[in-house]
Amino acid sequence: MNNTIYLDNAATTPLRKEVLDEMMPYLTDYYGNASSIYKIGLASRTAIDSARERVANVLGCMPKEIYFTSCGSESDNWAIKGYAMASLKKGNHIITSKIEHHAVLHTCQYLEKNGFEVTYLPVDETGMISLEDLKNAIRPTTTLITIMYANNEIGTIQPIKEIAKIAHENGIVFHTDAVQAVGSIKVDVKELDVDMLSLSAHKFNGPKGIGALYIKRGVYPHNFMHGGAQESGKRAGTENTANIVGLAKALELATENLDEKVKKLSELRDYIIDKIQSDIPHCRLNGHRDMRLPGNVNFSFEFIEGESLLLMLSMNDIAASSGSACTSGSLDPSHVLLSIGLPHELAHGSLRVSLGYQNTKEDADKLLQVLPGIVQRLRDMSPLYEN
Numbered sequence: 001m002n003n004t005i006y007l008d009n010a011a012t013t014p015l016r017k018e019v020l021d022e023m024m025p026y027l028t029d030y031y032g033n034a035s036s037i038y039k040i041g042l043a044s045r046t047a048i049d050s051a052r053e054r055v056a057n058v059l060g061c062m063p064k065e066i067y068f069t070s071c072g073s074e075s076d077n078w079a080i081k082g083y084a085m086a087s088l089k090k091g092n093h094i095i096t097s098k099i100e101h102h103a104v105l106h107t108c109q110y111l112e113k114n115g116f117e118v119t120y121l122p123v124d125e126t127g128m129i130s131l132e133d134l135k136n137a138i139r140p141t142t143t144l145i146t147i148m149y150a151n152n153e154i155g156t157i158q159p160i161k162e163i164a165k166i167a168h169e170n171g172i173v174f175h176t177d178a179v180q181a182v183g184s185i186k187v188d189v190k191e192l193d194v195d196m197l198s199l200s201a202h203k204f205n206g207p208k209g210i211g212a213l214y215i216k217r218g219v220y221p222h223n224f225m226h227g228g229a230q231e232s233g234k235r236a237g238t239e240n241t242a243n244i245v246g247l248a249k250a251l252e253l254a255t256e257n258l259d260e261k262v263k264k265l266s267e268l269r270d271y272i273i274d275k276i277q278s279d280i281p282h283c284r285l286n287g288h289r290d291m292r293l294p295g296n297v298n299f300s301f302e303f304i305e306g307e308s309l310l311l312m313l314s315m316n317d318i319a320a321s322s323g324s325a326c327t328s329g330s331l332d333p334s335h336v337l338l339s340i341g342l343p344h345e346l347a348h349g350s351l352r353v354s355l356g357y358q359n360t361k362e363d364a365d366k367l368l369q370v371l372p373g374i375v376q377r378l379r380d381m382s383p384l385y386e387n
């Protein structure tokens with residue numbers, strides 16, 4: 001395991017030691033319920049209050065506007081179902097994109113089955129939505145626009161500020177799934193002027209099973225979890241103190257000297273992209289060349305299967321991902337790759353390398369050393385390649 005070169009940071013990331021250290025006391029000594037009034041309960045309460053402030057500081061909002069959830073998927077579900085329900089009197093139309101994470105797409109499909117109408121905006125070959133399309137999709141009954149900040153497969157970053165502006169000019173609330181963006185690039189909710197924003201700790205070296213939803217003051221989605229009075233009475237369930245503390249610590253660490261980190265990681269990304277393009281024929285870079293997450297590399301290779309590629313990388317102790325069939329547990333290739341216009345064969349032959357803070361040039365070189373040979377071997381086995 002320790003020899004593994006981990007290049008799948010868009011799927012999840014390793015927990016940082018400093019984060020675990022700060023979480024530990026709340027998994028051991030301070031087990032008290034944060035809603036109680038004795039000392040060990042108060043320790044939890046204080047830690048949660050402080051974590052909320054720390055997260056708000058990084059995102060540029062008020063602590064009261066941060067709600068802890070169990071994951072990014074829950075944040076997306078809450079924002080979308082909650083706001084759709086709360087605004088039913090005004091209308092039943094939602095606008096999203098075709099390349100959202102399933103936490104958004106399947107939530108929208110669920111709403112469609114329950115009387116809502118959803119427009120799924122197309123994207124161009126780089127994965128960008130068109131602002132014209134967005135404007136044209138708006139109806140008098142549109143209550144919510146939900147568009148992801150950065151795509152988890154191809155890394156494309158959407159013009160969030162411009163989308164928020166269009167939404168607000170039309171009196172529509174705007175939610176963004178920023179699970180891939182937070183911790184990776186600068187995210188300031190006031191500067192972006194978004195109304196709701198989802199994030200998840202395990203995508204920026206925090207623990208799994210903890211997320212947050214930013215809800216701007218004055219925006220009122222229906223509650224999603226009913227029960228106790230936690231999270232200002234809006235999200236019931238005894239607080240996961242250790243994970244909340246871990247989320248705050250991981251976010252602070254991830255966003256410390258962020259400009260510098262973005263620059264370094266983008267350089268490593270571009271090094272890999274340039275090298276693959278020069279060393280491997282018949283390949284295609286997926287996603288936008290510049291409006292792209294600093295750690296995202298996504299290629300399609302003609303005449304090969306993504307799964308075979310992953311398997312052979314794995315034999316070389318390299319962990320990466322693909323948008324193809326088996327890895328996603330379904331027979332269809334990635335909806336994202338199909339949406340940017342890839343034919344099925346190319347979508348099946350894709351490779352996603354997602355870099356994290358722990359990756360080095362040596363990791364990149366190890367990948368670049370074995371990848372051309374693997375692609376060539378797989379092509380040699382393909383009946384299609386000769387032609």
Ligand SMILES: *Cc1c(COP(=O)(O)O)cnc(C)c1O
Pocket residue numbers: 010011070071072073074076101103148150151152177178179180200201202203209210211
């Ligand atoms: C990972 C991810 C999610 C889901 O987050 P979880 O915490 O795993 O539920 C949602 N949206 C995007 C873009 C993601 O990358």
